[in-house]
Amino acid sequence: MINNDVIRSIRYMLKVSEFELVEIVKLGGGEVTQAKMNAYIKGEEEPGFEACPQNVMSRFLNGLIIWKRGKDETRPPMAPELPTNNVVLKKLRVAFELTDVDIMQMLDEVGFKVTKTELGALFRKEGHHNYRACGDQLLRNFLKALTNKLRDIK
Numbered sequence: 001m002i003n004n005d006v007i008r009s010i011r012y013m014l015k016v017s018e019f020e021l022v023e024i025v026k027l028g029g030g031e032v033t034q035a036k037m038n039a040y041i042k043g044e045e046e047p048g049f050e051a052c053p054q055n056v057m058s059r060f061l062n063g064l065i066i067w068k069r070g071k072d073e074t075r076p077p078m079a080p081e082l083p084t085n086n087v088v089l090k091k092l093r094v095a096f097e098l099t100d101v102d103i104m105q106m107l108d109e110v111g112f113k114v115t116k117t118e119l120g121a122l123f124r125k126e127g128h129h130n131y132r133a134c135g136d137q138l139l140r141n142f143l144k145a146l147t148n149k150l151r152d153i154k
Helices: 003-014 018-027 034-040 054-071 085-095 100-109 116-122 136-150
Strands: none
Touching: 003 018, 003 034, 003 054, 003 116, 003 136, 018 054, 018 085, 054 085, 100 116, 100 136
16 A cells, blocks of 8 residues: 555544644654645645655654654664555554454454454564565555544444
């Protein structure tokens, strides 16, 4: 899934402005201008659209965890990771303090069934023999389910 889609989904989910998105990136240790953020949240067909770079997306996800949960001074700063679908899923699970059961129920509510074993494989480290790559369809359904939960949509 492209980074811009993820940022747009999270913006809608949390009902935040572009200004708050810039602040979230700053919390993650990144820098982005308001103009750049506006270009990242535009649709691909809109004039002025720019693809969101991997480093901005990584800082955005780290900043989202801090924005939702607060900064833990006892932990070292989060290192930027290449934001694959699996990393996005992991970071969102941490930011919103979701358990495997929560995720399975949320996905079930949007008609996307996943077992505990399949879900566990998504959170494994790449290279682990049980690791499974998270597909775009699963991530889209997860974002939809999380939006429904946070916005109390039935």
